[in-house]
Amino acid sequence: MTGASSGLGRASAVALAAEGANVVVAGLEPDGLEDTVELITRAGGRAIAVATDISDAAAVDAMAARAQHEYGGADVLVNNAAIYPYGPWHDFDEATWESVFNVNVKGYWLCSRSVYPQMIERGGGSIVSISSITFFMGNENLMPYVASKGAVVGFTRSLAREAGPKGIRVNAIAPGAFPTRAIAIHPDQQALHDDLMRDQSLKRRGVPEDIANAVVFFAGDRSSFVTGQTLLVDGGLYLH
Numbered sequence: 001m002t003g004a005s006s007g008l009g010r011a012s013a014v015a016l017a018a019e020g021a022n023v024v025v026a027g028l029e030p031d032g033l034e035d036t037v038e039l040i041t042r043a044g045g046r047a048i049a050v051a052t053d054i055s056d057a058a059a060v061d062a063m064a065a066r067a068q069h070e071y072g073g074a075d076v077l078v079n080n081a082a083i084y085p086y087g088p089w090h091d092f093d094e095a096t097w098e099s100v101f102n103v104n105v106k107g108y109w110l111c112s113r114s115v116y117p118q119m120i121e122r123g124g125g126s127i128v129s130i131s132s133i134t135f136f137m138g139n140e141n142l143m144p145y146v147a148s149k150g151a152v153v154g155f156t157r158s159l160a161r162e163a164g165p166k167g168i169r170v171n172a173i174a175p176g177a178f179p180t181r182a183i184a185i186h187p188d189q190q191a192l193h194d195d196l197m198r199d200q201s202l203k204r205r206g207v208p209e210d211i212a213n214a215v216v217f218f219a220g221d222r223s224s225f226v227t228g229q230t231l232l233v234d235g236g237l238y239l240h
């Protein structure tokens with residue numbers, strides 16, 4: 001589980017552990033990772049924190065090796081970590097573009113590549129990647145991020161074709177708006193709230209557990225005949 005030191009990643013790690021999964025809590029922020037592990041262990045689950053920059057191939061390989069060593073390999077990978085710089089599209093510099101694609105796209109590929117042999121060895125698995133509603137809506141001031149989240153949909157569809165014959169399912173979740181640091185970048189929270197209450201079909205704000213529920217669904221056998229899909233979990237904000 002990447003990006004599990006905060007937000008939707010933490011909620012999903014906690015939910016997976018509650019279902020009995022042994023969780024590798026991976027990400028950049030050591031304190032947040034330890035807090036997630038503590039939440040899990042206090043509730044009776046099993047988890048370890050592994051500091052990992054998902055854009056660094058050697059670090060990702062080490063994370064996968066740790067999963068193999070501690071738990072005998074991975075059945076599930078949740079690609080969740082992401083960065084989301086905000087601003088007009090023509091103001092982003094090259095370094096920002098590269099960092100967004102290095103984390104939000106290349107990082108998902110590196111993590112998938114590292115655990116793939118373990119899943120094959122274990123007879124199958126499930127890869128769940130977090131995209132974003134912003135890809136479908138085409139939000140402004142988030143261009144590299146929106147483009148990267150579209151890439152996650154393409155990545156998911158292509159990998160589903162290649163991994164399916166090995167018994168590995170590959171799906172994505174596109175969250176709407178959830179109360180984490182990611183949404184805090186929006187400059188006018190009241191306007192955002194009013195827009196959501198007007199445009200969502202369901203007239204309540206999403207909570208991280210809504211995403212965690214979808215992660216648990218894709219991770220487990222209840223979705224055993226589902227692959228290549230992107231599920232929008234957005235209270236009916238975007239209907240397609």
Ligand SMILES: NC(=O)c1ccc[n+]([C@@H]2O[C@H](COP(=O)([O-])OP(=O)(O)OC[C@H]3O[C@@H](n4cnc5c(N)ncnc54)[C@H](O)[C@@H]3O)[C@@H](O)[C@H]2O)c1
Pocket residue numbers: 002003004005006007008009026027028029052053054055080081082083084103107130131132133134174175176177178179180181182183
């Ligand atoms: N909150 C929302 O409304 C919303 C909407 C759509 C999509 N999302 C997606 O949900 C996912 C989780 O975001 P969140 O809302 O919980 O925000 P968040 O900022 O709390 O979580 C992002 C996590 O990624 C980690 N991270 C960043 N770069 C990393 C790297 N190189 N290696 C490892 N970890 C790294 C961060 O430390 C953080 O824990 C992201 O993919 C985000 O794009 C969120």
